[in-house]
Amino acid sequence: DAGVTQSPTHLIKTRGQQVTLRCSPKSGHDTVSWYQQALGQGPQFIFQYYEEEERQRGNFPDRFSGHQFPNYSSELNVNALLLGDSALYLCASSLRGPMNTEAFFGQGTRLTVV
Amino acid sequence: AQSVTQLGSHVSVSEGALVLLRCNYSSSVPPYLFWYVQYPNQGLQLLLKYTSAATLVKGINGFEAEFKKSETSFHLTKPSAHMSDAAEYFCAVNDSGNTGKLIFGQGTTLQVKP
Numbered sequence: 001d002a003g004v005t006q007s008p009t010h011l012i013k014t015r016g017q018q019v020t021l022r023c024s025p026k027s028g029h030d031t032v033s034w035y036q037q038a039l040g041q042g043p044q045f046i047f048q049y050y051e052e053e054e055r056q057r058g059n060f061p062d063r064f065s066g067h068q069f070p071n072y073s074s075e076l077n078v079n080a081l082l083l084g085d086s087a088l089y090l091c092a093s094s095l096r097g098p099m100n101t102e103a104f105f106g107q108g109t110r111l112t113v114v
Numbered sequence: 115a116q117s118v119t120q121l122g123s124h125v126s127v128s129e130g131a132l133v134l135l136r137c138n139y140s141s142s143v144p145p146y147l148f149w150y151v152q153y154p155n156q157g158l159q160l161l162l163k164y165t166s167a168a169t170l171v172k173g174i175n176g177f178e179a180e181f182k183k184s185e186t187s188f189h190l191t192k193p194s195a196h197m198s199d200a201a202e203y204f205c206a207v208n209d210s211g212n213t214g215k216l217i218f219g220q221g222t223t224l225q226v227k228p
Binding site for chain 2: 041
């Protein structure tokens with residue numbers, strides 16, 4: 001089992017550009033959540049996808065958007081990049097069900113905006 | 115709304131000493147609580163989770179945590195620290211009504227001195 005895989009691992013972009021990050025969930029999982037982890041901070045919830053729809057969203061602007069595909073993989077898109085978007089972006093997958101279901105995290109994508 | 119507070123952003127212990135990382139939560143409903151560990155440049159790995167079955171929860175790598183409702187706490191302990199335990203530790207609560215959406219604390223950096 002490959003677990004949760006994210007690509008790319010590192011990315012450098014210029015302010016104003018757009019970026020797409022990708023995530024493949026753990027086998028058998030149907031729900032994908034995205035988190036932003038700024039340096040020295042805990043992860044902050046961006047949004048969650050289930051059945052190809054955004055189900056819940058955190059306090060992030062519309063510049064952050066996503067998509068989930070029929071195979072449950074997901075993309076995170078960020079438009080008009082700002083310096084403050086520099087962070088580790090984590091994807092977590094889980095199986096829709098009881099509240100105690102644990103989330104499995106990928107290694108993350110380190111985004112640097114210059 | 116749920117929230118998590120981790121007391122102490124940095125904890126330093128000697129190898130072989132007791133590890134105690136503090137976590138307090140705020141929740142209007144019975145919480146589901148998790149401890150995750152993050153090694154440098156890696157994603158999050160689940161250490162243990164509280165699911166209301168037992169107040170003392172044992173996890174991987176010799177860690178355990180005790181849920182105390184009266185104190186709204188879920189502190190993480192390990193009897194004897196090992197050098198390999200040096201990492202960032204995050205306490206998280208599952209947002210009510212939404213499987214997989216986690217609210218994280220700010221994290222505690224554990225330093226283990228030889």
